[in-house]
Amino acid sequence: xxxxxxxxxxxxxxxxxxxxxxxxxxxxxxxxxxxxxxxxxxxxxxxxxxxxxxxxxxxxxxxxxxxxxxxxxxxxxxxxxxxxxxxxxxxxxxxxxxxxxxxxxxxxxxxxxxxxxxxxxxxxxxxxxxxxxxxxxxxxxxxxxxxxxxxxxxxxxxxxxxxxxxxxxxxxxxxxxxxxxxxxxxxxxxxxxxxxxxxxxxxxxxxxxxxxxxxxxxxxxxxxxxxxxxxxxxxxxxxxxxxxxxxxxxxxxxxxxxxxxxxxxxxxxxxxxxxxxxxxxxxxxxxxxxxxxxxxxxxxxxxxxxxxxxxxxxxxxxxxxxxxxxxxxxxxxxxxxx
Amino acid sequence: xxxxxxxxxxxxxxxxxxxxxxxxxxxxxxxxxxxxxxxxxxxxxxxxxxxxxxxxxxxxxxxxxxxxxxxxxxxxxxxxxxxxxxxxxxxxxxxxxxxxxxxxxxxxxxxxxxxxxxxxxxxxxxxxxxxxxxxxxxxxxxxxxxxxxxxxxxxxxxxxxxxxxxxxxxxxxxxxxxxxxxxxxxxxxxxxxxxxxxxxxxxxxxxxxxxxxxxxxxxxxxxxxxxxxxxxxxxxxxxxxxxxxxxxxxxxxxxxxxxxxxxxxxxxxxxxxxxxxxxxxxxx
Numbered sequence: 300x301x302x303x304x305x306x307x308x309x310x311x312x313x314x315x316x317x318x319x320x321x322x323x324x325x326x327x328x329x330x331x332x333x334x335x336x337x338x339x340x341x342x343x344x345x346x347x348x349x350x351x352x353x354x355x356x357x358x359x360x361x362x363x364x365x366x367x368x369x370x371x372x373x374x375x376x377x378x379x380x381x382x383x384x385x386x387x388x389x390x391x392x393x394x395x396x397x398x399x400x401x402x403x404x405x406x407x408x409x410x411x412x413x414x415x416x417x418x419x420x421x422x423x424x425x426x427x428x429x430x431x432x433x434x435x436x437x438x439x440x441x442x443x444x445x446x447x448x449x450x451x452x453x454x455x456x457x458x459x460x461x462x463x464x465x466x467x468x469x470x471x472x473x474x475x476x477x478x479x480x481x482x483x484x485x486x487x488x489x490x491x492x493x494x495x496x497x498x499x500x501x502x503x504x505x506x507x508x509x510x511x512x513x514x515x516x517x518x519x520x521x522x523x524x525x526x527x528x529x530x531x532x533x534x535x536x537x538x539x540x541x542x543x544x545x546x547x548x549x550x551x552x553x554x555x556x557x558x559x560x561x562x563x564x565x566x567x568x569x570x571x572x573x574x575x576x577x578x579x580x581x582x583x584x585x586x587x588x589x590x591x592x593x594x595x596x597x598x599x600x601x602x603x604x605x606x607x608x609x610x611x612x613x614x615x616x617x618x619x620x621x622x623x624x625x626x627x628x629x630x631x632x633x634x635x636x637x
Numbered sequence: 638x639x640x641x642x643x644x645x646x647x648x649x650x651x652x653x654x655x656x657x658x659x660x661x662x663x664x665x666x667x668x669x670x671x672x673x674x675x676x677x678x679x680x681x682x683x684x685x686x687x688x689x690x691x692x693x694x695x696x697x698x699x700x701x702x703x704x705x706x707x708x709x710x711x712x713x714x715x716x717x718x719x720x721x722x723x724x725x726x727x728x729x730x731x732x733x734x735x736x737x738x739x740x741x742x743x744x745x746x747x748x749x750x751x752x753x754x755x756x757x758x759x760x761x762x763x764x765x766x767x768x769x770x771x772x773x774x775x776x777x778x779x780x781x782x783x784x785x786x787x788x789x790x791x792x793x794x795x796x797x798x799x800x801x802x803x804x805x806x807x808x809x810x811x812x813x814x815x816x817x818x819x820x821x822x823x824x825x826x827x828x829x830x831x832x833x834x835x836x837x838x839x840x841x842x843x844x845x846x847x848x849x850x851x852x853x854x855x856x857x858x859x860x861x862x863x864x865x866x867x868x869x870x871x872x873x874x875x876x877x878x879x880x881x882x883x884x885x886x887x888x889x890x891x892x893x894x895x896x897x898x899x900x901x902x903x904x905x906x907x908x909x910x911x912x913x914x915x916x917x918x919x920x921x
Contacts, residue, residue: 364647365646365647365648367693369693372732372733372734373734374650374693374734376647376650376736378647410888411645412645412646412890413645414644505917534892535891535893536885536890536891536892537891538646538697538885538886538891539696540691540694540696542694550694552693552694554696554697559885559893561892566883567882567883567893568883569883570719570721570722571717571855573856573881575856575882575896575918575919575920576918581918585895588917589895592898593895593897596898597889597900
């Protein structure tokens with residue numbers, strides 16, 4: 300394995316920031332977030348995991364799928380221009396795993412989602428291994444690890460004389476091609492691991508579907524949807540048109556795609572008023588079943604990477620790990636819900 | 638429309654070439670696609686498939702396609718005015734442009750059910766995705782056995798495709814039965830059937846022998862029709878239905894239309910009743 304000194308890394312990041320869009324953990328009002336940076340001096344290195352996942356970089360919270368221009372009776376549709384190249388630096392292994400889950404939905408399952416695929420193609424992931432699992436982290440329960448290079452293009456690991464450079468993909472190789480790297484001596488440090496939870500095997504989840512547990516758990520849910528917004532893998536969206544410009548004989552609209560979440564009360568309501576998921580218990584159950592059962596059936600990938608953000612963000616302390624513990628036990632509450 | 642080089646989220650442009658009243662706040666929209674690529678992708682859609690129709694500038698929503706390609710290039714959709722997109726569609730004038738995205742989803746097994754007696758059960762605007770089934774059968778009449786149509790709505794003014802009933806009825810080996818939950822004076826004066834489609838179904842009592850049923854309507858109707866059919870001796874694998882759900886992509890991405898692990902858009906919208914019975918999550 301190769302190694303890069305801290306100074307050389309700084310110079311490289313400065314160059315990347317000038318040549319491409321560089322996203323990296325930056326302190327925004329004291330909170331680390333993956334944000335565009337102008338140089339290495341803006342990057343924070345002593346972060347745990349940024350409050351928001353890097354999902355926004357490949358699947359923005361709001362994006363224009365299409366512009367609609369109307370000149371009296373004539374209509375033209377135009378798609379946004381090609382995405383510029385971007386590098387996400389300092390990405391944690393759980394976050395790269397999250398992007399791999401989005402890939403499974405948007406790219407690996409036909410038909411390919413063009414908008415996502417364009418942006419994803421233009422993105423290179425340069426991760427930074429976690430020295431330890433922090434509070435709420437449970438990546439090792441979800442098939443990941445604090446130093447997992449699996450879904451990265453390049454993974455860096457802090458070592459005493461700089462950073463070990465693990466080039467994982469061809470894309471990564473191209474990015475580091477002109478870097479002067481030294482030879483790594485000694486072994487990579489082992490991250491400090493936290494506890495793991497053994498989730499109920501996917502095939503046993505249906506047994507727990509008609510369980511009153513979900514209603515009880517959801518009693519305190521306020522449907523705020525923050526769990527979905529901080530989640531690296533939640534990808535539900537809404538599409539609607541918005542007026543961008545309107546004058547005599549001309550109007551322009553943007554067809555917007557926005558994040559949405561299945562825990563919102565109106566999520567399933569049709570125009571006719573039918574709502575097959577009217578209770579909070581049903582909606583929260585859907586969120587968890589989606590992650591641990593439906594995603595696996597539909598896209599071949601579990602929908603949770605163990606980043607723990609939803610645990611930290613939930614205003615009413617609904618804890619996904621606690622839920623995994625609860626439902627892996629024999630049902631204590633077997634009263635059936637709708 | 639997968640793998641053909643087109644963005645599956647981009648609609649094809651089309652022009653509204655006709656609109657007709659089908660009932661109170663229900664209209665038939667006739668759309669002629671204007672882009673060659675759109676025309677070619679809609680050249681051979683099947684009964685039961687759906688498409689998103691855009692009221693450009695307001696949004697798009699999914700609708701069952703109610704036309705069949707063998708009868709012409711014009712795409713037809715029966716749309717009840719219920720929400721913002723349907724409201725905007727209803728206010729369009731003939732000549733205005735719309736967007737159409739599709740064709741999407743699976744379809745009724747028109748080949749597999751050849752030679753069988755077909756019972757079509759439509760409730761309200763749920764009749765729209767069944768009209769292509771009826772018209773396909775009528776256009777290939779000798780390929781199928783007896784066709785029984787049970788057509789229902791809450792009131793007479795909500796019965797759709799009324800101007801086609803005569804054609805349906807006069808087709809060989811075809812019977813049409815109508816019912817409304819509550820008739821008006823004319824309906825009552827004519828001595829026509831009042832009551833739910835399930836009551837009509839019990840009265841008509843079609844034989845399950847060599848028969849399949851195809852149902853569309855409100856979820857609760859689909860549910861009770863399947864119970865009545867069971868009473869009449871039909872097994873679940875003889876019953877086909879098409880389900881609706883709120884959707885925002887139609888291509889298995891947006892996560893909106895799932896019932897358990899099944900996606901109405903990508904796994905349906907056409908399902909056999911034994912599949913529906915096996916869903917983890919109820920569609921009701």
